[in-house]
Amino acid sequence: MSVSGPALQELLNAFREHYHRYERTVREAIANSADAVVLWRLGDDLNQYMGLVNEHSAIFEPAEFSLITHNIGAMENDVRLQYKQVVDQTHHGHPIVVETIHTGAPGRPAIEIDPDFLRWAYSLRSTSSIARSLGVTRSVVRNALLEHGIAQPQQQPATLAAAHNNLNGPPDVDYLVDPDPDSTHPQDPV
Numbered sequence: 001m002s003v004s005g006p007a008l009q010e011l012l013n014a015f016r017e018h019y020h021r022y023e024r025t026v027r028e029a030i031a032n033s034a035d036a037v038v039l040w041r042l043g044d045d046l047n048q049y050m051g052l053v054n055e056h057s058a059i060f061e062p063a064e065f066s067l068i069t070h071n072i073g074a075m076e077n078d079v080r081l082q083y084k085q086v087v088d089q090t091h092h093g094h095p096i097v098v099e100t101i102h103t104g105a106p107g108r109p110a111i112e113i114d115p116d117f118l119r120w121a122y123s124l125r126s127t128s129s130i131a132r133s134l135g136v137t138r139s140v141v142r143n144a145l146l147e148h149g150i151a152q153p154q155q156q157p158a159t160l161a162a163a164h165n166n167l168n169g170p171p172d173v174d175y176l177v178d179p180d181p182d183s184t185h186p187q188d189p190v
Contacts, residue, residue, distance in 0.1 A: 113134065
């Protein structure tokens with residue numbers, strides 16, 4: 001590397017400034033972050049920064065290089081542990097797709113379906129198939145699809161019952177949200 005004089009000092013100061021920013025960011029993330037994505041990205045950023053430090057190791061005094069690389073490794077480890085803890089706490093190691101919410105109000109508890117999962121599942125399956133795989137009713141799936149704006153109501157339910165009887169279609173196809181299941185979703189396995 002042919003960096004010398006003021007340019008060398010400027011580069012060294014930039015590395016030091018970034019190091020101190022990472023220290024503050026990691027400290028804040030460990031204390032406050034419950035977002036696994038933020039922690040994942042921070043860990044990735046630290047890994048890239050470590051690569052740059054190693055690539056430019058010649059600009060550091062040996063003691064400073066050793067201290068920085070040791071501390072970056074410790075920060076990466078702390079972020080990794082925090083990430084694991086957040087994932088374990090929120091999902092017990094597995095994503096939560098369906099959640100029963102007890103409100104304390106009279107009646108049945110509310111059932112929430114993760115909108116990202118629902119969007120993905122609806123791109124592949126009918127509402128009936130999704131309901132069967134999640135262990136909920138079609139109306140719960142249909143209401144969640146409508147609530148999250150993933151699907152739009154097609155017709156009035158009274159008209160649908162007549163249309164369903166006239167079409168002699170399979171009894172588990174949900175015509176309210178899925179008017180033509182063969183054109184938008186693959187067939188359910190038999």
